Amino acid sequence: MARRMGTQTAELTSKPRILGTYSIVGPKEGKGPLKSFFDEVLEDDTCGCKTFEAAETQMQLKAARQVLSSVNLKEKDISYMFSGDLINQLMPSCFMAREVNIPFLGLYGACSTFIEGISMASMCLEGGFGDNMLVVVSSHFSTAERQYRAPLEMGSQRSPASQWTVTGCGAVVLSSKGNKAPYVTHITIGKVKDYGITDPNEMGAAMSPAAVDTIKQHFEDTGRKPSDYDLIVSGDLGAIGKQITIDLLKEYGYDISSNYIDCGDEIFDDQVQATNSGGSGAGCCATVMSSMIYKGLVCGKYKRVLLIATGALLSAISSLQGESIPAIAHAIAIECGGE
Amino acid sequence: MARRMGTQTAELTSKPRILGTYSIVGPKEGKGPLKSFFDEVLEDDTCGCKTFEAAETQMQLKAARQVLSSVNLKEKDISYMFSGDLINQLMPSCFMAREVNIPFLGLYGACSTFIEGISMASMCLEGGFGDNMLVVVSSHFSTAERQYRAPLEMGSQRSPASQWTVTGCGAVVLSSKGNKAPYVTHITIGKVKDYGITDPNEMGAAMSPAAVDTIKQHFEDTGRKPSDYDLIVSGDLGAIGKQITIDLLKEYGYDISSNYIDCGDEIFDDQVQATNSGGSGAGCCATVMSSMIYKGLVCGKYKRVLLIATGALLSAISSLQGESIPAIAHAIAIECGGE
Structure with a gap:
């Protein structure tokens, strides 16, 4: 059982473990300063798909499967999957979830979704709702840019304060077991x-x-x-x-x-x-x-x-x-x- | 602590109570067969706002405040608020959350969001993450229709199998206390x-x-x-x-x-x-x-x-x-x- 602290914080007593993670990034991110840390760098950010939305779906699917494989778990071992992205109606997450056999809970917190997902998964472990939870969160430069700003084909000039939407997906397995895991x-x-x-x-x-x-x-x-x-x-x-x-x-x-x-x-x-x-x-x-x-x-x-x-x-x-x-x-x- | 049953179900042992509910619907819903059950029927589905998205925000805000008032709780008594709607990036929920002083978790499950929210809120109560949770979920005919289908001004003919998006918001307070509540x-x-x-x-x-x-x-x-x-x-x-x-x-x-x-x-x-x-x-x-x-x-x-x-x-x-x-x-x- 969690213990409330102050007005917005809870202390977890069951130590929800982060058993494993998997990170995929796009070609541009793979040339950046953190390139050596990522598990996978895409050579082609379309992932061979006809649309960027389908590419983001594939990126999520790959990250989900790879992180499961890395911790020797199957889809059936996961109690709930928490997933989200930036796209209208969470298209990449929902279409990824269609391909896996795991109960799915969609989250939207814009760029806060990754920590929202880990929080929810930890809460579920703390409450005894299962032994393993999966969190999958992504964004894709080419799906986000045309949705929030302008079509890429316009080649709009970028404001000096602007930021570049990362093409990438992070997937995490949280578990009630795994003594040495963070x-x-x-x-x-x-x-x-x-x-x-x-x-x-x-x-x-x-x-x-x-x-x-x-x-x-x-x-x-x-x-x-x-x-x-x-x-x-x-x-x-x-x-x-x-x-x-x-x-x-x-x-x-x-x-x-x-x-x-x-x-x-x-x-x-x-x-x-x-x-x-x-x-x-x-x-x-x-x-x-x-x-x-x-x-x-x-x-x-x-x-x-x-x-x-x-x-x-x-x-x-x-x-x-x-x-x-x-x-x-x-x-x-x-x-x-x-x- | 919850008890897992089978592959997708959990039994809750702490009896998360549905302490109170509040329902607001639009004028059309207020003329339907269930009119006598709703807490409030809007006379004007714009809620006096310039945009339908702002109207949906106001509807959520009113439902949230009214349900809190009905169970004699203040915003500070709520540990987390779970909220969602159908609109891109959950605009009504996010803008409602801006007006209240409650930690916010955004959910997207399309029309499944209400039960997703009650599920999450119940899980948090079961895990000891607080004493009271709030769930607020809405849709609005005029925000959904133009987003998913066509501008209202087109007056498109409706397919015989089509459904009419409800203008309405339901808000629920779940609590670890309240002996007689469902x-x-x-x-x-x-x-x-x-x-x-x-x-x-x-x-x-x-x-x-x-x-x-x-x-x-x-x-x-x-x-x-x-x-x-x-x-x-x-x-x-x-x-x-x-x-x-x-x-x-x-x-x-x-x-x-x-x-x-x-x-x-x-x-x-x-x-x-x-x-x-x-x-x-x-x-x-x-x-x-x-x-x-x-x-x-x-x-x-x-x-x-x-x-x-x-x-x-x-x-x-x-x-x-x-x-x-x-x-x-x-x-x-x-x-x-x-x-």
Whole structure:
């Protein structure tokens, strides 16, 4: 049984283990600074499909199958699969789920979906709803760009603050067993925050207040401080949003500048890859956390990390209707398994 | 702690109570056969807003506030809010969540979202993640029609098998306390089924195989039979899908014809309201289950009901790309509280 801490956090007592992860990225991500950490780099981001939506589906399917194989589990061993992406009506996730024989729960939290999924899966393990849960989250540059912004064929100029949607999928198996695997200790579910940003090219600025709110709340609820973590990792705030987050948290008395990275800021090299403020998309933190961060926990490089994923809850319709951009952030604390 | 039964079902031991419900419907639904059961009928389905998306947001917000008020709880008393709708990137749910001070988890299961939400909320109560959870699910004829089919202004002719998206919102508070309230005893999470239907006007036919699969699995997992329930209620299969479901379940040896209703089949009177195969949309079962079914449980008319919500996991993009329609169904068993 979980134990509530403060207003938004729960401490898990059953140690839901992250038994294994699998990360697939597109060709561009595979040329970036983190290339050596990913399990698979696609040579062709269409995955041989006629549409990019079908390609994203295939990417999810491959990640789901590979992560199961890596931990020696079959589809029938998984109690529930939690999956999500950025596309209208979760098309890639729903069409992936059609191909597997696993009970399916669809989630939408924009780029926060990966941590939303791990949170839900951990909650289900904690409550005794099964022994193994699967989380699959993706984004694809070419499905997202034409849905949220403009057709790729237009070749629109990119704003300096813009971010590049990551083509990638992260899949994770969580389990009630697996003594040496890293495990989830705390979950902090976020509230929706909207500070009035209306420019969909300013994702970092729109999402950082949500990140700040959830991180601050996590520290208040748990009584922890930044130095209690070897690493604090946010999802896809990018270079600009990362700096805003550091600055705003300082105003609340929390200095995270020395042990904080952002997946969107890490995944590309802007000087070489022209990605402006960095990577974004639900697949950004899903692939970075499933690769570099997870491997760091498994090898003992990090003993305790705080992962925060932020989501910008806009749509093409909301932007056209002149609405500002609501955002959310969820956080989980993970410890390495040791003995 | 929950107890797994069979392959897809969990039995809950903590009796997550449905403490209260609130249902709002549009003017057309308010003229239908169930009008006396709804808590509120809108006179104006724009809710005084400039856009239908904003109207759907307002409908959700009102339902959330009213259900909290009806059970004497404040926003701060709610641990998590689970919310969803049919609109791209869950615009109504996300924008509703912006107005309340409650941790938010967005769900997408098309018209299955209401039961997905109650399932998740029950799981969180079972796992000790809080004392009170809120579920808010809606659909709106005028936001859904233009998104999935054609602009309303076109006045397109409706196919005989088509269903009418319900304008309505159902909100539910689940709680670990409340001795006399109806409570959730079992959850059966569904798998995605696709029998190759490609016509988005044939929702009932597309979704009924998923309903059949989940109902059959629920009976197999629990060892129950149709007569163990006073009432079996599906979400929005409509008249055609309801009949297919009865027929297919007979082939598996389950005869549900004598104690089975479908919310989509109940909510409109086709003879008077020209709704063809009936109502649909995430708000259809959310409002009918939150009103007629819940009140029947509270007054002791029903001792034990099985609720199934089906979702058609198509999108405008998937239909245009020639894809068939994957569908899903989740089921929960509820018993009346008694003493």
